[in-house]
Each structure stands twice: as C-alpha cells, then as structure tokens.
Amino acid sequence: MVDFLNLNTYVPVVLVILAPIIGGLLMGIDRRITARMQSRIGPPILQPFYDAIKLWGKEPFIASSFQPILAFGYFGFSVAAFSLLAFGQDMLLLVFTMAIADLCLIVAAFNSKSPYSNIGARRELLGMLSYEPVLLLAAISIFFVSGSFMVSSIFDVTEPLLTILPLTFLALIPVLVIDMKKSPFDVSGSGHAHQELVRGVYTEFSGYTLAIIELGHWTKVALLVGFASLFWAKDLVLGALTVPWIVFGAIIAFALFFVVLVIDNSYPRLDWKTMLKTTWVVGFLLIIANIVGLIARVVILS
Numbered sequence: 602m603v604d605f606l607n608l609n610t611y612v613p614v615v616l617v618i619l620a621p622i623i624g625g626l627l628m629g630i631d632r633r634i635t636a637r638m639q640s641r642i643g644p645p646i647l648q649p650f651y652d653a654i655k656l657w658g659k660e661p662f663i664a665s666s667f668q669p670i671l672a673f674g675y676f677g678f679s680v681a682a683f684s685l686l687a688f689g690q691d692m693l694l695l696v697f698t699m700a701i702a703d704l705c706l707i708v709a710a711f712n713s714k715s716p717y718s719n720i721g722a723r724r725e726l727l728g729m730l731s732y733e734p735v736l737l738l739a740a741i742s743i744f745f746v747s748g749s750f751m752v753s754s755i756f757d758v759t760e761p762l763l764t765i766l767p768l769t770f771l772a773l774i775p776v777l778v779i780d781m782k783k784s785p786f787d788v789s790g791s792g793h794a795h796q797e798l799v800r801g802v803y804t805e806f807s808g809y810t811l812a813i814i815e816l817g818h819w820t821k822v823a824l825l826v827g828f829a830s831l832f833w834a835k836d837l838v839l840g841a842l843t844v845p846w847i848v849f850g851a852i853i854a855f856a857l858f859f860v861v862l863v864i865d866n867s868y869p870r871l872d873w874k875t876m877l878k879t880t881w882v883v884g885f886l887l888i889i890a891n892i893v894g895l896i897a898r899v900v901i902l903s
Contacts, residue, residue: 624819661808721801
C-alpha cells in the first residue's frame with residue numbers, strides 16, 4: 602500500500618517532472634564548458650530554454666500529419682523510460698522503452714521526402730543499434746551483482762556498483778557520446794550542421810515539433826546521467842557525518858558527462874561503421890571482462 606504521507610513517495614514524481622529541466626540545464630552547461638574549451642565565453646546556461654520557448658512560438662512547417670504525433674511519442678516514451686528509472690522498475694523494460702522513443706524519432710524522420718532527413722534517420726537507427734546492446738549487457742552485469750533486473754535492487758547491494766563494475770561504468774561513455782550526438786559519433790545529427798547532413802534526423806522538424814523533440818532529447822540525457830549516478834547508490838559514513846549517496850552519485854555522473862565533452866572537443870567526427878565497431882568492441886569487451894572478473898572473484902572467495 603502506498604504511504605501518501607511519506608515524503609519519499611513523491612520524490613520519483615518530482616524527478617520525472619524535473620527530468621527535462623535537468624536535461625536542459627546539462628545542455629546549457631555543455632554549451633558553456635565547450636565554449637570555454639574553445640576559448641570562447643559561450644551562451645548563458647539557460648540558453649537551451651530560451652531557444653525552446655522561441656521554437657514553441659514559431660509557426661511550424663509540418664512535413665506530414667503523422668510527424669507531430671511521432672514527436673510527442675518520442676518525448677512521451679523518453680519520459681516513460683525516465684519514470685521507470687525514478688520508480689526503480691525493470692532495467693530491461695527501461696532499455697526497450699528507450700528504443701521505442703528512438704524508433705518514434707526515426708520513423709518521423711523517414712516520414713519525409715528530404716534526403717538529409719532520411720540519411721539522418723538511417724544513421725540514427727545505426728546509433729540505436731550501437732548502444733542499445735551495450736545497455737542490455739550493462740543491465741545483465743548489474744543482474745549478476747544484485748540478483749535482479751529491478752533498478753531498486755541496486756540499493757540492496759552491499760557496496761557501490763562503481764567498485765564492483767568499474768568497466769561497465771566506462772562502457773557507458775560511448776553510449777552517452779552517441780545519445781548526446783557528440784563527436785566522434787555525431788553521425789545522425791548535431792548542432793554543427795555538417796555539410797552532407799544539414800541537421801540530419803532533425804532537418805524536417807520546426808516550431809513546436811522541434812521543441813518537443815528537444816525536450817525528449819533532454820529527458821534521455823537526464824536518464825542516462827541518472828542511471829550513471831546509481832553506480833554509487835550507498836551513503837558514505839564519515840565518523841558522525843553521513844553523506845547521502847546522491848552527492849557522490851551526482852559527482853561521478855557529472856564526471857562521466859565531462860569526459861564526454863572532452864571527447865567531443867578532442868576528436869573529429871568518424872563514420873557510422875567506425876561508430877558501430879568501436880561501440881560494440883569497446884562496450885562488449887569492457888562489460889564481458891567485468892563479468893568474467895566477477896565470476897573469478899566469486900570462485901576465489903568460495
């Protein structure tokens with residue numbers, strides 16, 4: 602039975618509501634840090650919100666009547682995936698819900714005669730095929746530790762996941778690079794308007810539909826960063842002082858986010874074949890090595 606008088610009952614609801622805002626702030630921080638890395642001042646941290654509000658007020662060019670439905674579907678399934686994380690539900694269902702959100706974006710981009718949109722959609726599909734298997738393997742490695750696919754089971758593990766699954770944590774780096782559409786894997790669309798892509802998968806969106814797509818993208822970024830924060834789901838006791846887990850979780854999640862920004866500003870864009878090979882080889886090897894290490898650890902201790 603749900604205890605509606607318990608404050609913790611409302612925390613997941615608040616997190617779901619704040620997810621797009623958190624993602625938008627991360628995008629603003631991204632722009633600011635990237636600008637500083639390039640010796641520029643950069644826009645205000647709230648600039649993504651200003652842009653979204655401006656987009657919402659513009660008259661959209663609708664390529665097809667089905668496109669707005671798919672745009673809202675992308676946002677809705679992104680929120681649904683974040684809800685599964687916030688409420689501690691099944692990680693496999695979370696990954697599949699993210700896949701449905703991606704498919705909404707891909708179908709919406711295909712639902713246009715623009716060659717740029719179609720190229721972006723194909724590459725977005727390849728990006729999804731690149732990182733979804735890595736996320737599934739990450740969920741399996743967590744299952745080996747917690748004995749369950751439920752997100753809530755992570756809090757029952759005796760020590761932080763980061764100390765048990767450090768290689769799995771590192772495997773999330775290419776996943777975040779692809780989902781944030783950062784170099785070297787910004788093959789489906791980016792803010793740089795590459796010549797052969799223009800804006801790729803985003804080309805045929807405008808006005809409120811593009812604003813909705815941006816909100817969905819922010820929510821997905823907040824989801825992945827939030828998932829990374831669970832790799833330290835243990836309070837730290839320092840004498841009489843107890844530091845909540847969320848503090849260290851936020852630190853390691855932001856560290857992962859910062860590494861992605863460094864990679865983005867350090868490497869040129871690669872083609873989709875390299876993206877697929879790199880993500881699978883690096884992600885699979887890291888996670889499998891971590892699982893083998895766990896099995897060896899159990900054998901030695903037994």
